[in-house]
Amino acid sequence: MSAIHPTAVVDPQAQLAADVQVGPYTVIGPHVRIGAGTSLGAHCVIEGHTTIGADNRIWQFCSIGAAPQDKKYAGEPTRLEIGDRNTIREFCTFNCGTAQDSGVTRVGNDNWVMAYVHLAHDVQLGSQCILANNATLAGHVHLGDWAIVGGLTGVHQFVKIGAHAMVGFQTALSQDVPPFMMVDGNPAEVRGFNIEGLRRRGFGPERIAQVKQMHRLLYRNGLTLEESKAAIAALKGSVGGGDTDVELMLGFLGASKRGIVR
Structure with a gap:
């Protein structure tokens, strides 16, 4: 049975799975759908055309699905979609x-x-990401899977952060961060690649060595970006299972519009 606190205000048109938990004084709007096993803390506001999947835990005092902070917004029925098993703190x-x-x-x-x-x-936030306290992502920012953003970091609109990348504490980020790289500072600079994160995710020594080589080609060998991309492409076929990493890097570099941190 759903556990909806008697002080919560849930619109009759909202669609909640039978076991959703709703805390005191939480408000849920008419276009909201919430999946099984999800819990909402006290004093949350869930509004807009918002879909929340299964087994999420949303803590107290969150505002989820509000209208965008964009002067061009004219009330269009745009959406927020949240997947499964996310932890969203206060x-x-x-x-x-x-x-x-x-x-x-x-x-x-x-x-x-x-x-x-x-x-x-x-x-667009991928899966398995970590965003520390007060991380602020402006409009149109994309994060790949397993990306980490440190506390008090500001990410400029349209910036992309690649999979497995890590952005350090209190970084001002206005350009794209390629996959696997570690950046911090104001202005941001690349400090290395996320070797410990890759180890924790089961990357073997050969794949890690290939990522290290991609880092060298981008940041240590004095090559232009086009020369770096050609050299990275030449790594294909050299490491078992490593072609996926090369293709991830090349696809990211080819799609970058703001330029990469370099």
């Missing part, structure tokens, strides 16, 4: 998308989102 703010982009802000699965994190309109 005072987080997730906004819906805008018609100028895909119209949806999207959060994947198994993310660990700490207190006071802001996801602006049209953010």
